[in-house]
Amino acid sequence: MNNEPSTINKNKLELQHTNFKHLQAAHCENGVTTALLGHYGVHKLTEPLAFGIGSGLFYIQLPFMKVNGGPAISFRTMPGLIFKRTCNSLGIPVTRKKYRSHEKAMQELDERVLAGKPTACQVGVFYLTYFPKEYRFHFNAHNLIVVDKQGDNYVISDPIMEDLVTMTAYELERVRFAKGAFAPRGQMYYPGDQLKEATDEQLRKAIITGIKRNCRDMLHIPGPIGGTDGIAYTGRQIKKWKSKLGDQKARSYLAQLVRMQEEIGTGGGGFRFIYGAFLQQAHQYLQLDELFDISRQFTEAGDKWRDAAIQASGIYKGRLNTQADYDNMGDRLIEISGLEKQAFQQLKALIKKTG
Template identity: 25%
Template sequence: MRYILIDFEHEKGVQSDTTCLRDMFAFEGSDIPEAALFGLGEGLSFFYWESKNLRRPTMGCRTGVLDLDKKACQSLGVEIRVRTSRSPKRAYGQMKKMLMDKMPVMMHVDSYYLNYAGKEQHNGAYSVISTGVDEDSDIVFLADHRFDDIIELPISRLIEARASLHKPFPPQHRWFEFSFPEEVNISTKCVIDSISANTIAMLNPQVRNVGVGGIYYLANSIRLWRDLYSQKEVEDMCDEAYMTLYGDGLYPGCLRHLYADFLSFAYEVTDIGSLKDVSEGYGEAGNMWTRAAKMFGEVKCGCVSLSEIADAMTSIAEKEHQLQTELLCAVNLGCKRNGGGKK
């Protein structure tokens, strides 16, 4: 069997799930920017966990595997159904069936098994889109946010990547099915509602180590690392923090810039002028995150102290607290105007 969706368009994106959503929307005739999907999916976050059950503290920028996808689609009136299977054969057969029905297949894989990706950590919530298959050549065609063009992967490698059992997010042969309305519209109300919900989650989370509070928590914890861990453990933790916080994709600096782009887009939709100012502020916050992330990589050589990193993280927390407070005021003003601005 050989079948390829020749009319599927793809280009490089920022992170896997929002790029895949953007491509799926575009295939259905709705050109929604990736930044808009990130913002409407309430994707801005941060967490820092430390526990006796963890060998070392962990941190990151996403707190839910499917939350963004579901929230973005719900906000835009698109039905999204998440399917899983215990059977590699059934999951592969369903992929072929959807392709034969002229439908690209968004799915989760463990990126560790993508042999074109180089050195990888296990991440079973990594999104790609299957756009075709050539069984005679043992090739599946995939859209991946890291590449401008459709890439090729051995079918056996895709099956292995979908079947991974590595925690915390095994892919479970997960795929997504969508039902689009005749027209997808981004209203002032859905933009304001998404910003408001994300802001509340950042300022008033259910647990202290998430959102802005999580950034403050990280800053305070860093000051204690020397007392709680050995020199080697501290160096290893800093190396891991550097790998987690610096680079492309799911990294705080990168995602702050993406959210800045969303707020600029939101201003165009809502005509709420203060969103433009906060957008510029989040661009600055993204730069602050990138500089702080680099500092973690300079601890081992003695170029940077933990207290300097803690000070930098405190400044970031203060910056984001200010920006989120301004956002809350902005969306409250928009609500008082009864969804005012542009409809």
């Protein structure tokens, strides 16, 4: 099997069944939401607006669960919620299907695509042949759009890729039925056809709903492991890893943190930058000048997440290896926790002004 990327040259190959416009985005589900709804008629939506309306910012560490041998840490909501929440907030009907039968899953996808109806799928990353090998690991919550089918090849709009790519039927079926946590089970989803453009009032209400939900998720999750408190919880845990786990395992745990933060979706820093952009764009609909200051706070948090990733990488690679280095790493997350808690508290108080 050819494992090299198969990129469509849009100047040489025109899509046969649709006029879909590929969108490159910072995060797969944001990009799928924005591009798919745009194709069906909702053009005002941007990636930051989709992320904010879908309340995509999140944090949790599950202490009794391991992923790839490391701590189970998530910087995002459950897969599918950004698309679902955005559509629900704008009154857009959604169809989502999972399958036991591989044959039926591929047949129903073919029917839609050959009818000129681009359709989103949740897939596993490990066998995505157009991904560089170093980015292929067992993660089953990636999202892409199947745009067209030409012979045995499917034309794919993957939001993290610069251009359209292709996969064979075998390759697409394999990633649609990847095994493991969050197994996609052939999942495909799509909005209703010929949607009406969202009104400014619809977007205003959707933005308010998204902000309130995100404030709840980051400030009021019970227990110490989720939201802004969860970030500080991880920071305190990191300070114990060297003595508790030993050097090798402690370093692998930090590698897992960085992987979840920087390589799966956009993780810690990137999500904060997107959320900051969301608050800036929300100003057009809410007319609250304080949004700009809170946006800057999230951008600062994003910078600090990126700095923390550099510290963690130094420990993993052995350049830093003392207990003081782990303490420094933990303190960075505790500082981020405080900064994000303050930003969300201010945002919660501000959004009350909207009624």
